[in-house]
Amino acid sequence: MIIKAGDMVAVKHYTLLTPFISFVNEIKDDNISIMLTKDFPENNLLVGEPIVLGYEATDQVYVLGCDIEEIDVISNSVRLNFDYEDSYLNLRSRERFPVSLYADLISSNRGTRQLVIIKDLSLFGMRIYSKVDLYLDELVEISIYTEKDVVFLKGKIVRDIENSTFNEYGVGIQFENLKSMNLIENYLKNLKYAFEQQIKKLKFGI
Secondary structure (H helix, E strand, O other), rough: OOOOOOEEEEEOOOOOOOOOEEEEEEEEEEEEEEOOOOOOOOOHHHOEEEEEEEEEEOOOOEEEEEEEEEEEOOOEEEEEEEEEEEEEEHHOOOOOEEEEEEEEEEEEEOOOOEEEEEEOOOOOEEEEEEOOOOOOEEEEEEEOOOOOOOOEEEEEEEEEOOOOOOOOEEEEOOOOOOOHHHHHHHHHHHHHHHHHHHHHHHHHHO
């Protein structure tokens, strides 16, 4: 990992529309500690939630997919466990893209709207965190809320993943036609590009 203590990072959390600047306190094994700021108060956070860190090094933008492991209000910091790192150069050709996005989910078994958090997203699937139980092969409708748009998807629960904090599931996206697939593909490309530009702007204080 190129990042080190004292470095500036862009932080993306689903409660905020745009990333903000924070600084690295410490890195140890697969944990990273960052400073809390006035833009990112502890009452916005829950242990286990996904967060994305972005930073620029050696003329490349890198991204870290993380989960909140501990919130320390005394030292004004958050300890994160990261499970995914790559450069944007590679991410452009990869399927999986780490995110922290708010979404609504309606399952075929309940019919009621439930809050879920999207951990990562690809053209054909996503990983979600939920407080409610879902079941393999259950059909779902998901509405992803972004700064400007709402993206509607249909899918099916294809994986039940062990997680000590949330119920974690893999969702396979089901496309009704080629047009809807192209819409999601363009959305994913725009999502990656927008975060890359936001990281660069934060670095230069734009």
